[in-house]
Each structure stands twice: as C-alpha cells, then as structure tokens.
Amino acid sequence: MKLRQKKILTAYLFLLVPLTFFAFIRFYPMVSAFYISFTDWNIISPVKNFVGFSNYVKIFQDQVFRVSLLNTLKYVLYGVPSVIILSLSLALLLNNITKFQGFYRLVYVMPYITPLVATSWVWRWMYQKPPTGVINNFLNFLGLPARSFLMSTTEALPSIVATTVWIEVGYCVIIFLAGLQSIPKEYLEAAKVDGANRRQLLFRITIPLLNPVIVFLSVMEMIMFLRIFTQVYNMSDQGSGGPLNSTKPLVLYIYQKAFKSFDMGTATAATVILFLIILAITVIQLKVLNRKVQY
C-alpha cells in the first residue's frame, strides 16, 4: 500500500465515527419519519399499517392544520421583517457609539441568552389583564382601557411575535455589528470626499455591502419563525395554541397530534410538509448566498 492510500484510509477511519453518528442519529430517524407518515401508527401499537397518502389527505382536510399553516406563515411575515429592520437600525446606531459599546451589546443580547421558557412566562404575566399585567396596569395608569393581548383571537399572535422579536433582536444586532465593522472605512471616506450625504452613504454603500449578512439573517430568522414552538406552548392556556387555535403554529400541531392524540401518522405527515417548506427555503438560501457580488 502506498503512503497516499494509507493516508486516505486513515482519514476515512476517523471520518467513520461522525459518519456513523450522522447515519444513525440524523438520517435514520428522518427516513423513519417519512415511513411513519404513510402508516397509521399510534405510538403504542406494535403494528404499523401502510395507509398510503391518506394521512396527507387527512391533514389537508383538517381545518386546524390549515389554520396552523396559515399561522406559521403569519409568524414569518410579521416576525422576520420586524426583526431585521429593528436590529439593523439598532446596529447602525450602536455602531456610532464608541463609549460603553460592550455594555449596550450585553443589554441587547441578554434576552437572547435567557432561557426561552423563562422569557415566555415573564411576558405571559406582563400581558395579563389588570390587576396582574404590568403593561395593562401602565395603560390603566394613563387612563387607557385594558387590552386583551393573549386572551384575544386577534391580538394573541402579534403579542407572541412581539416577544419573539424582542428576543431575536439581540442575536441579530450582534451579527449586524460584526458585518458593519467588516465594511472597509475607505469606501465610506471616499464617498464622503465625493460629497455623498448620510442617506446615500447608508443606501448606496452600507446596506449593499451588508447584503450577505441581511440574507443570512433573514433565512435564519425565517427558519426560526417557521419552527416556532416554545413561546406559543408557554404563552397559551395549557399549551393549546389558543384562544381558538389563533396562535397555533405547525410545530405545536405536530406535537399535539403526536404526543397528545398519539396519532403518529398525521403528525409525521405534517412534519414532512414542514420539512419540505424549510428545504425549499434552504435551497433558495444557497442559491442567493452563493451569488458573488462585486462592488
């Protein structure tokens, strides 16, 4: 055996460990989930009867599934632009500050590093009606009527989005700041010398150069909002995704089908749908991110 062959063999030998791990811990459950979505398995039963596409037909006939799918899209539509615009603005402002920058960064990243269950419950209590809720007590103090927030079918979802945006902004600000600091100062100075105003600097130089970061964060946030679960589970009554399913996202629907109704077939079918949506977004991400832009 030649030295080169030996080297390759050694490399594969070491690679074997992570490969085995991926095969059994990642891919096997995934393939298995695909298989279960074509069966009527109820988690307890030893038999899994093959039922073809009937689980898929069933979930698309299920009004709750359609509502959850719609809610998930609402989370993405309300959440992603809010997070991106808010965190970009904050990052631009923070970038101008030279004193206490570390402190401000810490303040913004704090919600992100706090356990999600804890922040969800704190917000759940802040959203309460009087006499408990801080926000409503403040409204009361100003002489304004109390709002229902989580107890209303129209306000509950935006309320949860607001909490999530507050959490995610911390993470995005840090990434944006890193992106901003990687923009060469010379570009901005040269533009200033040429007489560009602040508006032009922002829209003609900073934002185009920040494009890869914006795309990356948009995709990450999109996937995050598509998989939203913990906040909703902890902020709705008994983790129901209520009132009247108005906050139920797809992942909560899957969880309830699988571990409350023990209907693994429809739960995995819904999982496959979610997987396909995320896959599509990831493919688009790769296409867009790999596009080389020269300025």
Added chain:
Amino acid sequence: MRKYLLVVLSLLLILSVSIFAKVKIVYWQYYFETKVKAIDELIKEFQKLYPDIEVEHVTFPYESFNEKVASSVPAGTGPDVVNLYYGWIPKYVTSGYLQPLPENEFSDEYFQKNFFAFVPKGVEFMGKRYALPIAVRSLALFWNKDLFKEAGLDPQRPPRTLQELVDMAKKLTKYDKQGNIVQAGLATQPSGQGHHWIREVLTRQFGGAPYSDDYTKVTYQDVPAALKFYTDLITVHKVGYPGFMNDDITAFTSQAAAMNIDGSFRIASLKKAGINFGVAELPEYNGIKSNFASFWANGITKNATGEKLDAAIKFIKFLSSDKVMEIWLEKVGELPANPAVAQKYYNDPIYGPFLKGLEYAHATFFVDETAQRQVMMDAVDKVWLKGISPEQAFKESAQTEQAVLDKFWKSVGK
C-alpha cells in the same frame, strides 16, 4: 446413556426452578414521589404476605411513560403490571397490550363489593374489564372563608345550589374603576377542571347527558342551557373569566378568587399555601347532583402468563384492598375507591364532600382527553370572545368531538 442423563438433568432443573425460584413480576408507574414511596412500602408488605413472589418496581417520568411502554412492547421487555390512567385503557387494549381481568377472579360481585359504581364502568372496554384503581379523584367547590367574611357572607355556609352560587359569586367579585375584575367571585377555567364541570355536571343538571350510554354519540348539544349557565358567569354576571390571574389555581391560591371548582389532588398544595378554605359538595340544580371522577388503575399486560399471571392477580388485588386504600389516603392524599372505606371519612370536613361526590360521580370515557378538553375550551371561548350563541358554539363543539369519537370507534371496528 447420555440421553438418559440429559432427561434427568432437565427434570432436575425444572424441579429446582419450581421449588426454589421466586416468581418475579415487574410493576411500572410514572414517577410521582409520594406514590413511588407508598408503592415501595406496599411491595415490602406484599412480599411478606407472599414470600414466593418478588415485585420489581420501575418508574419513568410522566412525559416519557407512553413512549417507554410503546418501545417495550415489541421488545417483549415490558412490565407484568402497569399503572395507567383509566382514559388510556382503550388505546392500550386496542394496541394489544392489556389482557382482560379474569372473570372468575374479578366477578361482578367483586366489583360491586369493593368499588364505587363508576369504577367498573370506567375500566370497561367493549364488554370486558381491564384494571383496578387504588384510589380515585373527584371534584368539589373550594371557598375562601376569609374572603366570605370580608364580603359579609357567613364563612361557614357555602352555596348549595347553582342560584346561590351565582348570588354569592356576585357579592364576592370586586372591580376597579375601569370595570376590570380585581377579585373573582368564582374562577372560571375550562382548561382546568371547568370542562369536566360543564360536561359531566352542568349538562346533567340541565336535564341532558354528555354522551349516549355507549359513548358513541355526543349529546350535550341538546342542552345548550348548560353552556349558557357557564358563559353567563363570564359575560352576564361577570364574576370571573378564563385566564384571570393566569389560571384558576393561581387565582384561588393567591386569594384573588373567592371560589373555585377543583379536584381532590389540590388539597395538599392549598393547605401548604396556608389558605383558610372550606370544601363543599358541588352545588345542585333541579335537585340533581353530579360529579366527575377519574383515576389511575393497575392493569395486567399480556406479558404475564402462568405463574406470573397468578402473582399479578394477587398483587393488583392487594393494591386495591381496604388497608392499602387507607394508607393511600394518608400518604398520597387520594380518595379511597371503596365505598366502605370512604364511609369512615364522610365526616372529614375536607375529604367528606369529595367522597360524597363519588356516590353520584361519572367517569367520562375519554378516547382523546386533550382533544375532548379542547372542544369544551373552544365552546366557552367562542361565546365570550366571539359572541357566538351558546347553542351554536355547543353544536360546533359537538360536531368536532363526534368526529374524534367516530374515528376512534372506527379504528376499533365498531
């Protein structure tokens, strides 16, 4: 010669196993500290009583209990006796997991003599019975004596009828300047025990029944007055609303709700919180009393055959004996399932009302408790959040729930 030796050896082996070896059975339950400790003690007692039987006690976190059971079935490593929620019996049976209790050991008379009337019905599925409870739970009205006094009501006199309940709740409710409730007269939380109260109690009191006798048809939509009574508490009398102080338990424990309908399992935490509370039977209406009971029960799995089956029978009978029920009430705080044992505690001011409630209680046959609770929560939400009429809301819920029932009965081939 060698053949002969082999026969002798194997005979010896069989003989020695049957003489010296103990029969070992495995018992599974979910982890709840007081229950686990109580069972450990009881196993010692049981083994003293039957020295030739050994019981291995295995516990799992509640969240993963069903999954553990599920994975142990195909592997053939599951328990011989399993502790399960009575509402899971249909699923365990249809999955081929439980075996029916042998009728010669567990006759009608045995059930009649040892259990309240709702128990044999609660453990029955397709004409066969599958499990025995140690203890049961029921509902009652909790009231805060301090808040009663403060509102000028007699702190020793809880409401006895639904009319009194409404009148007293109104007197006990406080509002701020903007009309927000700051103290609820009665906590209304369908996601807590409220959905049981509507389903098994109010529906019957307003002259109907929640389901047909064989639980194949939803029938509560025929008595929308039951739902109307509940939602009127929220929208007309304004004595509370779902989610006030987050939930009914928090509201009552923090003395922000003067009354609540809750289960016997709440007694310990309320005592610990130092609330000056009383317990009363659920208010009656039209002279009808009703209650909801639920329980965890011990069933025998298909793993247990031959000697193991005999041992398992002895074990579950032992766990449902009078003495064990008394220990259970003291150590775990759950109510005895045997009326004769319960009678001893009828005069207890706390346990008494719960026990009396068991006489006329119903154990709902749930095929998917979460989904069936959800339709009740939704019915209430539709009325108070969306302004839909109770008639319409109950009808829609009944339709959704009927679909759940139909799917279940179809899956078991009925």
